[in-house]
Amino acid sequence: QVQLVESGGGLVQAGGSLRLSCAASGRTFNSYSMAWFRQAPGKERELIAVMSWFGGNTYYVDSVKGRFTISRDNAENTLYLQMSSLKPEDTAVYYCAAPRSSFLRSYDQKDYRYWGQGTQVTVSS
Numbered sequence: 050q051v052q053l054v055e056s057g058g059g060l061v062q063a064g065g066s067l068r069l070s071c072a073a074s075g076r077t078f079n080s081y082s083m084a085w086f087r088q089a090p091g092k093e094r095e096l097i098a099v100m101s102w103f104g105g106n107t108y109y110v111d112s113v114k115g116r117f118t119i120s121r122d123n124a125e126n127t128l129y130l131q132m133s134s135l136k137p138e139d140t141a142v143y144y145c146a147a148p149r150s151s152f153l154r155s156y157d158q159k160d161y162r163y164w165g166q167g168t169q170v171t172v173s174s
Contacts, residue, residue: 051075051147051163058143058168065135065172071128071145071165079103079123080151084161085130087141087170094144094158098130101154108156113139135172142167 052074061067071083082101088094098119099108107119118131128145148155149162 053165055168069130089141
């Protein structure tokens with residue numbers, strides 16, 4: 050069982066930066082790949098970044114590549130998303146998620162069982 054709590058969202062001007070955090074409960078965080086998703090108003094939720102349990106093998110959707118960085122601190126049971134050069138189209142609710150089992154890396158939203166409550170990111174033009 051994994052419980053996730055995001056923080057760090059807010060309002061920022063275009064070109065600015067934000068860092069999201071996702072605090073995870075449980076002793077097995079370091080055996081789970083982790084992901085960030087986002088859902089913009091009127092759109093489906095999309096996968097934006099994945100990191101394997103050992104901290105490597107990252108994946109980014111093209112729209113955030115070069116601007117966002119996913120990282121994790123397994124000692125602190127925390128996942129991060131550093132967002133830079135933010136654009137108005139990055140406005141969304143951002144979610145961290147863990148898959149249904151440990152040592153599973155997936156790009157399919159259906160494989161993710163554990164979700165945080167979401168944090169709002171709003172980028173003004």
